[in-house]
Amino acid sequence: xxxxxxxxxxxxxxxxxALAVGLGMLTGIERERRRKEAGLRTFAxxxxxxxxxxxxxxxxxxxxxxxxxxxxxxxxxxxxxxxxGAEITTSAALLVTGYVGVLAxxxxxxxxxxxxxxxAALLAWKEPLAGFSQALTDAELRSAILLAILAFIxxxxxxxxxxxxxxxxxxxxxxxTVILIAALxxxxxxxLKLYGARGILLGSxxxxxxxxxxxxxxxxxxxxxxxxxxxGLAFRGVALATGAMLLRNAVLLAVISPSAGLAxxxxxxxxxxxxxxxxxxxxxxxxxxTRDAGAAVAAQLRSPFSLQxxxxxxxxxxxxxxxxxxxxxxxxxxxxxxxxxxxxxVSSASAVASAATLAAGGALTPQVAATGALxxxxxxxxxxxxxxxxxxxxxRLTRRVAAVLATLVIAGALGMGVQLLVTRLAx
Numbered sequence: 001x002x003x004x005x006x007x008x009x010x011x012x013x014x015x016x017x018a019l020a021v022g023l024g025m026l027t028g029i030e031r032e033r034r035r036k037e038a039g040l041r042t043f044a045x046x047x048x049x050x051x052x053x054x055x056x057x058x059x060x061x062x063x064x065x066x067x068x069x070x071x072x073x074x075x076x077x078x079x080x081x082x083x084x085g086a087e088i089t090t091s092a093a094l095l096v097t098g099y100v101g102v103l104a105x106x107x108x109x110x111x112x113x114x115x116x117x118x119x120a121a122l123l124a125w126k127e128p129l130a131g132f133s134q135a136l137t138d139a140e141l142r143s144a145i146l147l148a149i150l151a152f153i154x155x156x157x158x159x160x161x162x163x164x165x166x167x168x169x170x171x172x173x174x175x176x177t178v179i180l181i182a183a184l185x186x187x188x189x190x191x192l193k194l195y196g197a198r199g200i201l202l203g204s205x206x207x208x209x210x211x212x213x214x215x216x217x218x219x220x221x222x223x224x225x226x227x228x229x230x231x232g233l234a235f236r237g238v239a240l241a242t243g244a245m246l247l248r249n250a251v252l253l254a255v256i257s258p259s260a261g262l263a264x265x266x267x268x269x270x271x272x273x274x275x276x277x278x279x280x281x282x283x284x285x286x287x288x289x290t291r292d293a294g295a296a297v298a299a300q301l302r303s304p305f306s307l308q309x310x311x312x313x314x315x316x317x318x319x320x321x322x323x324x325x326x327x328x329x330x331x332x333x334x335x336x337x338x339x340x341x342x343x344x345x346v347s348s349a350s351a352v353a354s355a356a357t358l359a360a361g362g363a364l365t366p367q368v369a370a371t372g373a374l375x376x377x378x379x380x381x382x383x384x385x386x387x388x389x390x391x392x393x394x395x396r397l398t399r400r401v402a403a404v405l406a407t408l409v410i411a412g413a414l415g416m417g418v419q420l421l422v423t424r425l426a427x
Contacts, residue, residue, distance in 0.1 A: 012107070013055065016051055016055070016104050016105050016106075016107060016109075017048065017051050017052075017055075017104075017105075019051075019104045019109060019112060019113070020047040020048055020050065020051035020100065020101040020104035020105060020112070021044050021047060021048050021051075023047055023097070023100050023101075023104065023112060023113065023116030023117075024043040024044035024045070024046055024047030024048065024097050024100070024101065024116075025040055025043065025044045026116060026117070026120045027043045027093055027097055027116065027119050027120045027123065028040035028041065028042060028043030028044055029120075030120055030123045030124050031043060031090055031093070031123065036087065036090050037075060037078065037079055037084075037087065037090070038075060038087070038090050038094055042094070043093075043094060043097050046068055046071075046094050046097045046098045046101065047097050047098065047100055047101035047104070047116075048101060049064045049067065049068060049098065049101060050064050050065065050068070050097075050098040050099065050100065050101025050102040050103075050104075050105060051101040051102065051104050051105035052064065052101075052105065053065070053101075053102060053105065054101070054102045054103075054104075054105025054106045055105045061102050061105070064098065064101075064102070065095075065098050065099070065102070068094065068095065068098040069095070071094075072091045072094060072095065075087060075090075075091065075094075076091060089123070093119050093122075093123060096115065096119050097116070097119065099115070100112050100115050100116045100119070103115070140189075143186060144186065146182075147179075147182050147183060147186055150175075150178065150179050150182055151179050151183070154175065155172065155175055155176070155179060158171045158172045158175055159171060159172070160172055168322045169322065174314050175314065178311060178314040180210065180211055180214050184203070184207045184210070184211075184214055184215055184218050187203055187207075200233055200237060201233070201236060201237055201240055201279070203215075203237075204219065204236075204237035204238070204240045204241045204244075205240045205241065205243075205244045206244070207241055207244075208240060208241030208242065208243065208244030208245045208248075209244045209245070209247070209248050211347075212241045212242055212244065212245035212348075212380060212381075212384070213380065213383060213384065213387065215237070215241040216237075216238050216241055216242075216384045216387055216388065217387050217391060219234040219237045219238055219241070220234065220238075220387060220388045220390075220391035220392040220397075221391045221392075222234060223391075223392035223393065223394050223397060231392075231394050231396070231397050234392070234397060235397055235400050235401065236278075236279045238384060238388065238401055238404070239275045239276070239278040239279040239404055240275070240276070240279045242275045242381050242384065242404070242405075242408065243272050243275035243276045243279070245348060245377070245380055245381065246268055246271050246272045246275065246377055246381075247272055248349060249268070249348055249349065249352045249373060249376070249377045249380075250264070250265070250268045250269075250272070252349060252352050252353055252356060253268075253352055253355070253356045253369075253370070253373050255356075256353060256356035256357055256359075256360055257356040257357070257359040257360040257366065257369060259359065259366035260355065260356050260359040260360075260366040260369040260370045260373065261356075261370075262366070263366045263367050263369075263370035263419060264370035264371075264373055264374055264419070266415045266418055266419045266422075267374050267411070267412050267414075267415025267416050267418075267419060268374070268377070268415070269415070270411040270412065270414065270415040271377070271378075271381075271408050271411045271412050271415070273411070274404075274407045274408055274411045275404065275408060278404050278407075336355075336364070336368065336372055337371065337372055337375055339351075339372075340355060340371075340372035340373070340375045340376045340379075341375050341376065341379045342379075343376050343379075344375065344376030344377060344378070344379030344380045344383075345379050345380070345383050347380075348376045348377050348379070348380030351372070351373070351376035352373040352376055352377065355369040355370075355372040355373045355376070356369060356373065367420075370419075371416065374412055374415075374416060377412075378408065378409055378412050381405055381408050381409075382405055382409070384401065384405065385398070385401055385402055385405055388401045
């Protein structure tokens, strides 16, 4: 019986028609609730019309869309005659629903469903979307457009791979960093504006998972004076970003080489505890940790991100990338620890992944790979100090960050010592 149901020749056709009607009804329910002239049944008929046209062939599909266009003209003539004005949004939604029906009739179930749900969502979220667009400032809109230019126009035209005969400079890799710092600045700005201090801290944590140095740079650039209200928030953000970086490196090491991850577990846990505890303990300290204070800071920001700061960081990343590559070539395998430190200054994730891969392939012992990963992680944390000192005009913030990083180094060294002692006792 099951086999006969699966081979029933009318099942695919009925499934396509049912999908078209269901998607039309989904959009029509929203229009019905808003008491529009075209409601649930009209949208269901429009989608069904498109599906039937697609089932009959391409000429009939085009004819069905043409008939739907005539229906839209009649609908708007009636609403204008009654003094309600033209139903532009409903007309656009009805036309797209006709195309959804055509797609469903052709068997494109995923595409039809995605478009149908998107149409319903755009109609249902009218008030939030209108409020968001009206609250945008000119600076925010320009920043969003500039970010899109950096990511979708400039990046694709850059050459892939090295652009020099020595294979030192990868233009795309450097530009990705520029895009990243710009995007993180924009996201952190939006989170801060919407959710206050909690938003910027959330952005700092997730930014640290991607690139802690980029996140710390963005936070430090926002501290404009020693008495800036953002200083306390930036300090907690730096601690969270550093802890997130350590968490990411621990996961990388454990996934690629479980034995190396186990060897580095103790030190990494101690270092993460040190950084996360600082962020948590500062909760009760004097500073902008409420939504209102965070919103006040957001109101003072002139732009969601600084292109100048992003380009400066891109140049710094490029210089560190060249130095790290030259150090790796000159020192070779015997200078693994030195290369790990140099790699941590550029990208601790890359350095940790490299160490874990060597350990997984047997080129390094798990203990050596774990030590290299720890050194890269520590270097990635320590490099944040000169960045904060250079970018933030706040010596007190620099001293506080230095204290946190010193605690991180001490915790890492203590963990490495304990791990080494346990390893020796085990053998």
